Amino acid sequence: MKYLVIKCGGSVFEALPTAFYENIVKLHQSGEWYPVIVHGGGPLINSLLEKLGIKTHFVNGLRVTTDEMLDVVEMVLSGSVNKKVVKYLTQAEGKAFGMSGVDGGLIKAKQLDPKLGYVGEVTSVEASFITNLCQQGYIPVISPIAIDEQGQRYNINGDIAASAIAKVLEAKLCLISDIPGIMVQHEDDTVVLRKVSKTEVEQLIADEVITGGMIPKVQAAIDGLVHKVPEVAILNGLDSESLLDFCAGKEVGTKLVLEKEASHA
Structure with a gap:
C-alpha cells in the first residue's frame, strides 16, 4: 500500500463532484493506496470574516492572521469544512476520520514571519497518528491548523501542510485545484504546462505568471520533491x-519535477 496525500483547495471545495469522493474511496478500497486528505477553506473563511466585519489581506498568497482571525479560521477549517469532507466520504461509502493538526500535536509549528501574525511554518508531523488510522481502514481528513509546545495555534497554508505530511509519509502528492494545472500564454492560446521544473517555477514566479495562491502551492510542491516526495501534480478536481488517471500513471494536470526533463507539451 502506498500513501497518497490529496490536498483539496478551498477554491474548489464547494464545486467538487460526488464522483471525486467516490474515486477516493475506490482508490482506498483497491488495496493499493492509503489516501490522506488535507483541505483548505479560503473562500468560506473570507465569507465569515466579511460577515463579522474583520478585514483580511494576503502577502504572497498567505493570509495575515491575527488572534481574532485565528478563531474564525479554526472554526471554519476544523469545524465546518473538515466535517463536510468526512460526510461526503461517508456518503461515498468510505470510512473517514476528521482531525485537526492541533489534535494530539499532529502538526507542530513555529511562527513563519511576525509580519504574517499567527501563520505557521511546520516543524514536525506525528506520522504515527496518520499511519495508524490508515491501517485501521480510515481515510484521515486533516485541517491545517497547527500548535507549538506552548499551546499557541497557527494557521498553516493547506498546500504547505499537505507537502509536510507527504514528506513524512514519502507519499505521492496531489494538489487539487479548479484549473487544469499551471497555465501560461503561448502565442494566441493559453496552454497547460504538463511538466515543469523547479527552475522554471522560480522564473514563472519572478515573471509574475504564477501569482497569489498559486505561489505557496508550487513552492510547497517543489519543497516536497526536494524532501523525497516521489511525485507531485496539480490536478483539476x-x-x-x-x-484515478494520476494514480494510473497517465499524463494529467501539471507534474512538477526538480530539474529533469521538463517540457511544455
Whole structure:
C-alpha cells in the first residue's frame, strides 16, 4: 500500500463532484493506496470574516492572521469544512476520520514571519497518528491548523501542510485545484504546462505568471520533491477522473519535477 496525500483547495471545495469522493474511496478500497486528505477553506473563511466585519489581506498568497482571525479560521477549517469532507466520504461509502493538526500535536509549528501574525511554518508531523488510522481502514481528513509546545495555534497554508505530511509519509502528492494545472500564454492560446521544473517555477514566479495562491502551492510542491516526495501534480478536481488517471500513471494536470526533463507539451 502506498500513501497518497490529496490536498483539496478551498477554491474548489464547494464545486467538487460526488464522483471525486467516490474515486477516493475506490482508490482506498483497491488495496493499493492509503489516501490522506488535507483541505483548505479560503473562500468560506473570507465569507465569515466579511460577515463579522474583520478585514483580511494576503502577502504572497498567505493570509495575515491575527488572534481574532485565528478563531474564525479554526472554526471554519476544523469545524465546518473538515466535517463536510468526512460526510461526503461517508456518503461515498468510505470510512473517514476528521482531525485537526492541533489534535494530539499532529502538526507542530513555529511562527513563519511576525509580519504574517499567527501563520505557521511546520516543524514536525506525528506520522504515527496518520499511519495508524490508515491501517485501521480510515481515510484521515486533516485541517491545517497547527500548535507549538506552548499551546499557541497557527494557521498553516493547506498546500504547505499537505507537502509536510507527504514528506513524512514519502507519499505521492496531489494538489487539487479548479484549473487544469499551471497555465501560461503561448502565442494566441493559453496552454497547460504538463511538466515543469523547479527552475522554471522560480522564473514563472519572478515573471509574475504564477501569482497569489498559486505561489505557496508550487513552492510547497517543489519543497516536497526536494524532501523525497516521489511525485507531485496539480490536478483539476472538477474533472472527477483526474485522480484515478494520476494514480494510473497517465499524463494529467501539471507534474512538477526538480530539474529533469521538463517540457511544455
